[in-house]
Amino acid sequence: MNAILEMELEDLEEVVVDEENKEEAKERFKIKDLDGANWALRKLKAIASKKREIETLADKEVEPYKLEIEKILEWRDNELASYDKSIDFFYFLLEEYYREQRKLDPKFKISTPYGKVSSRKQQPKWNYDEDKLVGWLKANDDKFVKVQYSPMKAELKKAYIVAGNSVVTEDGEVVDGIVIEEQPDSINIKVEA
Incomplete structure (x- = not known):
């Protein structure tokens, strides 16, 4: 030194x-x-x-x-x-x-x-409640659910719209089981x- x-x-x-x-x-x-x-x-x-x-x-x-x-x-x-x-x-x-x-x-x-x-800059973090999300996807849009019933997260990010702290479909329906958290x-x- x-x-x-x-x-x-x-x-x-x-x-x-x-x-x-x-x-x-x-x-x-x-x-x-x-x-x-x-x-x-x-x-x-x-x-x-x-x-x-x-x-x-x-x-x-x-x-x-x-x-x-x-x-x-x-x-x-x-x-x-x-x-x-x-x-x-x-x-x-x-x-x-x-x-x-x-x-x-x-x-x-x-x-x-x-x-x-x-x-x-960091991308917003998607926090998943997988049980709720899988239930919602099975009822509303099952193309984003894998066979073992887990959400296809990458595809979800492309398909749905972020609205504040929620994720919504094109029709404006809130997707249950996802909360958006802004990152510093x-x-x-x-x-x-």
């Missing part, structure tokens, strides 16, 4: 806090601009580098010392777990800032030398290696 990444890790303990002080830390370390996002991505890059270093050391030690493998793996897992809390915290900060900026600019993205933050955009954080 290089000296710059080591410096990024030095002040990590004051940034990441326990559950009791989470609200205070959210305000204190709130990301307000691109510099703040860059700072968080630098921290994430340093953590990723440190985790790789720990994993490499553990892997080297496991091979010659088969008898102490559990001790080495326990050390590795404990070391990595301490960094996982930091990763979660920085992801939270970046996602919060990103969501705020997306409200102002729907095309907003973060790109710095240390990483990128972007989002991707997924947010992708990529730390440059």
